[in-house]
Amino acid sequence: MANFDNTMQALGTALHKCRHLWQPEPFHQTSSPWINSEPELHAALMALSHAEVHDLLQDSQRCTAWLEEILPSTINALNIWQPTLQSEQKHFGQPSIANGIPGRKWQQINYFSLLIDGLPPRMSNMDWCSGKGYLSTTLAWHHGVVFSHCLELDKKLCHIGKERAYDLEIDIDYHCLDVLKPIPDTIITQADRHTALHACGGLHRSMLKQVTQHAEQIVLSPCCYHLYNTPDANWLSETGRQLSLTFDRLTLRIPLLETVTGGERAQRLRETEIIWRRAYESWRQAFTQEFEYRTLASAPKSLFTQKVHDFFAWAADQHGLKWDRTIDPEPYLNKGKHQFELSERLEIVRQGVKRFLEYYIVLDLACYLLEQNYQVDVIEFCPKQTTPRNLALVAQRY
Ligand SMILES: C[S@@+](CC[C@H](N)C(=O)[O-])C[C@H]1O[C@@H](n2cnc3c(N)ncnc32)[C@H](O)[C@@H]1O
Numbered sequence: 006m007a008n009f010d011n012t013m014q015a016l017g018t019a020l021h022k023c024r025h026l027w028q029p030e031p032f033h034q035t036s037s038p039w040i041n042s043e044p045e046l047h048a049a050l051m052a053l054s055h056a057e058v059h060d061l062l063q064d065s066q067r068c069t070a071w072l073e074e075i076l077p078s079t080i081n082a083l084n085i086w087q088p089t090l091q092s093e094q095k096h097f098g099q100p101s102i103a104n105g106i107p108g109r110k111w112q113q114i115n116y117f118s119l120l121i122d123g124l125p126p127r128m129s130n131m132d133w134c135s136g137k138g139y140l141s142t143t144l145a146w147h148h149g150v151v152f153s154h155c156l157e158l159d160k161k162l163c164h165i166g167k168e169r170a171y172d173l174e175i176d177i178d179y180h181c182l183d184v185l186k187p188i189p190d191t192i193i194t195q196a197d198r199h200t201a202l203h204a205c206g207g208l209h210r211s212m213l214k215q216v217t218q219h220a221e222q223i224v225l226s227p228c229c230y231h232l233y234n235t236p237d238a239n240w241l242s243e244t245g246r247q248l249s250l251t252f253d254r255l256t257l258r259i260p261l262l263e264t265v266t267g268g269e270r271a272q273r274l275r276e277t278e279i280i281w282r283r284a285y286e287s288w289r290q291a292f293t294q295e296f297e298y299r300t301l302a303s304a305p306k307s308l309f310t311q312k313v314h315d316f317f318a319w320a321a322d323q324h325g326l327k328w329d330r331t332i333d334p335e336p337y338l339n340k341g342k343h344q345f346e347l348s349e350r351l352e353i354v355r356q357g358v359k360r361f362l363e364y365y366i367v368l369d370l371a372c373y374l375l376e377q378n379y380q381v382d383v384i385e386f387c388p389k390q391t392t393p394r395n396l397a398l399v400a401q402r403y
Contacts, residue, residue: 116387131196207233242372260363284341
């Protein structure tokens, strides 16, 4: 039996010890936070060429490997556990049941349903946060599920899903409900397997709390750990609650942070956006003499293809200020560029440890299920290219 509680404790200790590496938010740093605490790391980061930084940030595993060379004992202490790997690349064909399902979602659903192959068969399945019910139709089709249920908040998705299931001649009951609220036992007990593919933070936590009384099997792939949590949310497991490590919303979001995504144009736009935002912020601080960082709303990408003056005017307006277009933005842009270069370097470290933070979050769910008398496995169920949220908990009641 997997010893998830000991693993969680050991990983928690290692994460706590190196919290100075993952707590600083790169975007907000004006100088390296590791000049004194990790001089070797600081020197190695600063010695990287622009191309090397760019190359490392293509892949978080490269960042971990790089970090391991500089701080081997830190990474060794974190590297104490791995999920069961079932993520070798496969390609699933497109039968008629796949019609209308976006390609990548279809691949995810198939990898996810492979998790069920290893479990004793079940006749009934309830899919939480089901969207249109793509997973349910696939399970009914491939796994002989006779009684299929979908729980989904969005009425429109339920309606489209119902019509699709009807066209496919698959019988699915859609329950248009908010899973953050108590779901009546009369509904939950209609299925003995409960699934959720990519249910966000508070949603999957609420699901687990509600189903563990009833479910024979639970198959859950969690995502967006920072969303839908109540302000007093805590670790679900006793093991987690007894440990001193806590994660705030920003930390729960770290595993989701991807740096380099999209093509060259998307990357250029992202670079421009960060530089302009930092440049504006340094102007704002100098102008107002207020040195507390102030956030800006997200902006349409098109704004970053226009003149920098337009962006400054838009940003100043948000803070109740007026941007004077006769000001030369160049000195601020230079500062913005400098801070961008710095934050990219610092990001390598956060990218290098983010998977360990994710493991800790998921181990909490595994420990909770163990405590509720389930036999549990944590599985990396598909390649990262199919979805970076590729961890799943597979639980079978003892
Ligand atoms: C990331 S999507 C995943 C959908 C589907 N499982 C899939 O993999 O395609 C999350 C789903 O949760 C639903 N959702 C959000 N809040 C909810 C709530 N409070 N109760 C039930 N469903 C909710 C959303 O409408 C959305 O369909």
